[in-house]
Amino acid sequence: TQLLEQSPQFLSIQEGENLTVYCNSSSVFSSLQWYRQEPGEGPVLLVTVVTGGEVKKLKRLTFQFGDARKDSSLHITAAQPGDTGLYLCAGDGGATNKLIFGTGTLLAVQP
């Protein structure tokens, strides 16, 4: 079974601080995605990374895919209260079409 472990599990920070969330696995994934979920809603895709070493930026969010395609990180610069939510990484199982999700990081940004 492919597993994705996220750390930290919870994070409470003040507005304006920077943070990094990690997603790690012992398995290789053909692609890796990051989703954000708000209370009462389903997860919504933020980004997909497909190439080892790839870095993608989405405004204040920077996503990196590890060189070996086993891990990823999400860095948020100058966090805003609107960034509050559950962040989930997800790995593509490739030929099986399975999408395996990580354990999640619950972020709270205090004004």
Next chain:
Amino acid sequence: DVKVTQSSRYLVKRTGEKVFLECVQDMDHENMFWYRQDPGLGLRLIYFSYDVKMKEKGDIPEGYSVSREKKERFSLILESASTNQTSMYLCASRHNTEAFFGQGTRLTVV
């Protein structure tokens, strides 16, 4: 916009009842998924389907079955509900890499 609709936002069922959770997508996607979400465990895959009448077990299929008679509809069935199946259930459909989720069904089994 892609729309994935789950039939109920909240359900309360009794132990031993047969429970049906329905999911409909409107974008002709081939791949559909059922996950359950529990605090600290993320989303765990129960079953997925890559075509009509085709299904594969995910990581936690025990106590569940699925049905996909039409491309747009993917149903999750709890044959005999138990209290440890109290959870948030999320349905998704997938096109290329992106998954689109419904709003979830919060099921409580009493």
